[in-house]
Amino acid sequence: MRKTLLTCIISLASLTLFSQNQWEPVFRKISEEVQQNSKAYSTLEEATKTIGHRLTGSDNGRKAEEYTYNLLKSYGFSNVRYQPFEVESWSRGTIDLSVGTTGALQPVKSVSLAHSPVMVDLTGAVVDLGNGLDSDYLAHPGVAKDKIALVYLGTLPGTTGRSLHRSEKTAIAIKYGAIGIIVINTVDGGTLLTGTASVTGKLIPIPAICIGKEDGMRLKEQLRTGALQARINMTNFSGPIRARNVIATLEGSNLKKEKIVVGGHLDSWDLATGAIDNGIGSFSVLDMARTFSALKLKPRRSIEFVMFMGEEQGLLGSEAYVHEAIKDKSVDNLRFMFNFDMTGDVRSFSSTDSNARALFQQIGREIQKIDTGFTNGFSSRAGLHSDHQPFMLQGVPTAGGGGGRGQGNGPAGCYHADCDVFSLVNYPQGLKNTVRFTSMMLYALGTVDHLPVKKKTDSETRDFLLQNNLKEPLELEGQWRWKD
Numbered sequence: 001m002r003k004t005l006l007t008c009i010i011s012l013a014s015l016t017l018f019s020q021n022q023w024e025p026v027f028r029k030i031s032e033e034v035q036q037n038s039k040a041y042s043t044l045e046e047a048t049k050t051i052g053h054r055l056t057g058s059d060n061g062r063k064a065e066e067y068t069y070n071l072l073k074s075y076g077f078s079n080v081r082y083q084p085f086e087v088e089s090w091s092r093g094t095i096d097l098s099v100g101t102t103g104a105l106q107p108v109k110s111v112s113l114a115h116s117p118v119m120v121d122l123t124g125a126v127v128d129l130g131n132g133l134d135s136d137y138l139a140h141p142g143v144a145k146d147k148i149a150l151v152y153l154g155t156l157p158g159t160t161g162r163s164l165h166r167s168e169k170t171a172i173a174i175k176y177g178a179i180g181i182i183v184i185n186t187v188d189g190g191t192l193l194t195g196t197a198s199v200t201g202k203l204i205p206i207p208a209i210c211i212g213k214e215d216g217m218r219l220k221e222q223l224r225t226g227a228l229q230a231r232i233n234m235t236n237f238s239g240p241i242r243a244r245n246v247i248a249t250l251e252g253s254n255l256k257k258e259k260i261v262v263g264g265h266l267d268s269w270d271l272a273t274g275a276i277d278n279g280i281g282s283f284s285v286l287d288m289a290r291t292f293s294a295l296k297l298k299p300r301r302s303i304e305f306v307m308f309m310g311e312e313q314g315l316l317g318s319e320a321y322v323h324e325a326i327k328d329k330s331v332d333n334l335r336f337m338f339n340f341d342m343t344g345d346v347r348s349f350s351s352t353d354s355n356a357r358a359l360f361q362q363i364g365r366e367i368q369k370i371d372t373g374f375t376n377g378f379s380s381r382a383g384l385h386s387d388h389q390p391f392m393l394q395g396v397p398t399a400g401g402g403g404g405r406g407q408g409n410g411p412a413g414c415y416h417a418d419c420d421v422f423s424l425v426n427y428p429q430g431l432k433n434t435v436r437f438t439s440m441m442l443y444a445l446g447t448v449d450h451l452p453v454k455k456k457t458d459s460e461t462r463d464f465l466l467q468n469n470l471k472e473p474l475e476l477e478g479q480w481r482w483k484d
Contacts, residue, residue, distance in 0.1 A: 034436035040287035048273040057089035057241030083245040085320035093235035113208040115198035132169035145177035184216025187413035201314025264340040265311030281340035299446025318387035339388035344409035345430030346401030348377030395456030
C-alpha cells in the first residue's frame with residue numbers, strides 16, 4: 001500500500017514538473033507574439049473611430065457585433081458564431097431638470113439613467129436621503145413618500161454603511177414611495193454618469209437621473225436651511241430589439257467537453273465611445289483569441305472567447321449565454337469563466353474559488369520567469385454587476401485579472417461618462433500585459449491534468465453567496481432563488 005502511494009506521489013510530482021517544463025517555452029512564445037504583433041490597441045482605436053459607441057440594439061451595436069465577428073474570422077477561427085437574443089432595449093431621449101424654491105426653479109445639468117420611464121413630467125419636493133440606503137430611509141420614516149430622493153452615488157465622507165449599486169439605491173427609493181431619484185456623481189468636475197437604474201433590466205416606475213458632484217453637494221447644502229422643489233421632464237425609448245453575443249471556440253484535444261470561457265462585454269453606453277468601459281477589456285480578449293490562433297496553440301480543454309452584448313442594460317448577453325448552457329446542459333462542463341471588464345493592465349489574478357490559489361500561483365511563478373513585472377498576487381472575492389454574475393449564480397468558478405503598479409488606462413471618473421474616449425487609453429503596454437499574462441494562464445489551465453475547482457452545487461452556491469454578503473443585493477435584483 002505504501003509503495004503504491006509513494007509511486008502515485010512520485011508520478012504526480014513528475015507530471016507537475018513535466019507540465020511546468022512544457023509551459024515555459026510556450027509562455028515565451030506567447031510573450032514574444034503579443035509584444036511584437038498585438039492588435040488590441042490598434043483594433044480598439046479603429047473601432048472607436050469607425051463605429052463610435054456600441055449601445056446594444058443600436059445600429060452602432062450591430063456594427064460592433066459584425067466588426068468583431070469578422071475580426072475573429074480574419075484571425076483564423078472557423079468556429080465563430082453569433083448567439084442572438086431578444087431583449088427590451090432602452091435609449092435616452094430628452095432630459096430637463098430644474099431645481100429651486102417654488103416659482104424660481106433653475107436648470108441643472110443632468111443625464112437620464114437607463115430604464116427610466118418613456119415619458120415623465122413631474123414636480124415634487126426634494127428630500128436628502130444621504131447614501132440612499134435602507135438605514136437612511138428608516139431613520140426618517142415616511143420622509144420619501146411622494147418626494148424626489150436626492151442620494152449620493154457612493155458613500156458620503158464621514159458616513160458608514162455598504163455602498164450599493166445605483167440600481168439598488170433606486171429600488172430602495174421605490175420601496176419607500178419616492179416618485180423620483182436624483183443621484184449625485186462622486187467625481188469632481190461636473191462629470192455626468194449614466195448606467196442602468198434598474199435591477200431587473202426592465203423599465204422602472206420612477207425617473208432616475210444623475211447630476212454632477214458640485215451641483216449635488218450644493219443642493220444638499222441648500223436643503224439644510226430650506227425646502228427645494230424639482231421638475232423632471234424626460235422622454236426615452238423602450239422596445240424589443242435583437243442583439244448578438246459573438247463567440248469563437250477553440251476546441252480542445254482530449255478534454256474538449258470541458259470548457260473555459262473568457263469574455264468581456266463589447267457593448268457600451270452612448271455618451272462616448274466606451275474605450276475604457278469596456279473597450280480595453282473586450283479588445284484584449286479578442287487579442288487573446290488572435291494569439292492562440294497565431295501560435296496554433298491546442299490546449300486539452302476547449303476555450304471559448306466571448307464578446308457579450310447587453311451588459312450595461314443588465315447582463316443581458318451573459319444571461320442569454322448561461323440560459324443556453326443550462327438548456328443544453330453544457331453548463332455542467334464549464335470549468336472556469338474569466339471576465340475582463342475595464343481591466344487595463346493585468347499583473348495578478350483573482351478567483352471566486354480560493355481552491356484555485358495554489359495552481360494560479362504555481363502558474364504565476366512560471367510567468368515570472370518570463371517577466372518579473374507579473375506580481376503573482378492572488379485574491380479570492382465575489383461581487384456582482386458584471387458578466388461573471390450569471391455564471392457565478394450557477395456555481396461556475398469565475399476569475400479575473402488585477403492591475404499591478406498603477407499603470408492603468410484613463411481616469412476612473414470617465415466610467416459611463418461622456419469623456420470615455422480613446423485618448424484615455426494612454427498605456428498600450430497595459431493591454432499587452434493583459435493579453436500575454438492571461439493567455440499564459442489560460443493555456444496552462446487548459447493543459448493541466450487536474451483543475452482544483454469544480455462547479456458548486458445549488459446549496460453550496462447559496463452558502464457561498466451568503467458568506468460574501470450578497471443576499472441583500474440579489475434580493476433587490478430578484479435574483480435570490482432560495483427560500484430560507
